[in-house]
Amino acid sequence: MEVRRFEIGSFMTNCYVATSDDGRAAALIDAPEEIERVIAYCDASGIVPTMLILTHGHVDHIGGCAAVKRRWAEIRLAVHGDDAAKLTSPIRNLSLLMGMNVKSPPADVLLKEGDRIELGDETLEVLHTPGHTPGGISLLARPKSGPPIVFTGDALFCEGIGRTDFPGASHRTLLGSIREKLLTLPNDTVCYPGHGPETTIGRERRGNPFLQED
Numbered sequence: 001m002e003v004r005r006f007e008i009g010s011f012m013t014n015c016y017v018a019t020s021d022d023g024r025a026a027a028l029i030d031a032p033e034e035i036e037r038v039i040a041y042c043d044a045s046g047i048v049p050t051m052l053i054l055t056h057g058h059v060d061h062i063g064g065c066a067a068v069k070r071r072w073a074e075i076r077l078a079v080h081g082d083d084a085a086k087l088t089s090p091i092r093n094l095s096l097l098m099g100m101n102v103k104s105p106p107a108d109v110l111l112k113e114g115d116r117i118e119l120g121d122e123t124l125e126v127l128h129t130p131g132h133t134p135g136g137i138s139l140l141a142r143p144k145s146g147p148p149i150v151f152t153g154d155a156l157f158c159e160g161i162g163r164t165d166f167p168g169a170s171h172r173t174l175l176g177s178i179r180e181k182l183l184t185l186p187n188d189t190v191c192y193p194g195h196g197p198e199t200t201i202g203r204e205r206r207g208n209p210f211l212q213e214d
Contacts, residue, residue, distance in 0.1 A: 001122050001143045003192060004041070009033040011060035014194055016151060019047060020120025021144065027051045027119055028068065028075075029139065029151050030194060031104075035064025039071050048072065051109075051117065053124070054079040055153025055194055056133040057086025058166075059095035065104035078109035078117070080128065083135025094166065111137060127181045129155040131174020132162030138182065147188040150201075156182055156191060158199035161210045178211065 004017040009032035016029040017038060026049045028038065042049065052068050052075055054061055065087070068075060079087065086093040087104040095102035113128035117139075127138040132154045139151040154162035156178050164171040182191075187202030204211065 001119075001141050001149060003149065005192065005198070006038050006041070008035065008037055009060060009063060012195060013060045014192065014196075015064070016192055017042065017047065017049070018119065018122075018124075018141075018151075020122045022121045025050060025118075025120035025122075027053055027117070027124070029053050029192075030055055030061045030153070031064035031068050032060055033063035035067050038064075039067065049075055051076045051078055051119075053111075053117065053139065054083070054087075054107075055138070055151065055155075056080070056136040057083035057093050057104075058133065058154070059090075059093045059098060059100060059102045061153070061194065062087060062093060062104040063095075063100075063102050069105050076108040077105060078111050079107045080126075080135030080137050081110040081112060082130070083133055084110055086133070086135075092167075124151075129153070129174075129177035129181050131155065131164060131170050131172075131177045133166070134168050136162070136177070140185070147190055147200075148186060149190050149192065150182065150185060151192045152182065152194070154194040156204060156208075157193045157196050158191075158204070159208050160196070161208070162194075175211070183211070 013032035115126040
C-alpha cells in the first residue's frame with residue numbers, strides 16, 4: 001500500500017491518500033479544510049478515490065468533505081455509526097465552538113468494529129477505538145510486503161494521545177482502546193495519526209508518556 005500524507009488546514013490535520021499496490025483503488029482518510037491540495041494531487045496523479053473514510057466526526061477532520069463530494073460525486077463517505085450525527089451538526093462536530101459553522105454531507109456508509117473495506121488488492125480493517133469520540137476508529141492494513149499499517153486518527157499520536165476534554169470523550173475509554181486494539185499490534189506496525197508525524201507501535205509502547213501513567 002502506498003500512503004501519501006498531507007498536513008493541511010488551520011488545525012494542521014493529516015489527510016492520507018492510500019493507494020493499493022496494484023494501483024486499482026484508492027481511498028482518502030479524513031478530509032480537513034483546504035482539501036483542494038489533496039484533490040489537485042489526485043487529479044495530477046490520475047487517482048480517483050472511491051471512498052472517503054473519516055476516523056471521527058470533529059470539525060478538523062470533516063471540513064473538506066463537501067469539497068470532496070463536489071469533485072467526486074460517486075465517492076462514498078464512511079464514518080462509524082456513533083459519530084454519524086456529528087457530520088451535519090455544527091454543535092456536535094465542535095465547529096460552533098471554534099467560531100465556524102461546518103456541515104458535512106451525511107454518511108453513505110456506517111462503519112462498525114470488524115468491518116473490512118476492500119481497496120483493490122488491499123484490505124482496511126475497522127478497529128473501533130473510542131475515547132476521543134464515541135465513534136473514533138482506526139484502520140488496519142496488512143500489506144503483502146512490509147510491516148502492518150494502522151491509521152489511528154486522534155486516538156494515538158507520536159508521543160501523545162487524543163484529547164479527552166470534549167463532550168462524549170473519556171480518558172479511561174481512550175486508554176483502554178489504545179491498549180486493547182493498538183498496543184496488541186506488532187512493534188513494527190507503522191502508525192499514521194490524525195496529527196503529527198508517523199510513528200510505530202513499538203516506539204509508543206516504549207516511550208509514549210501518556211501510556212506510562214497507570
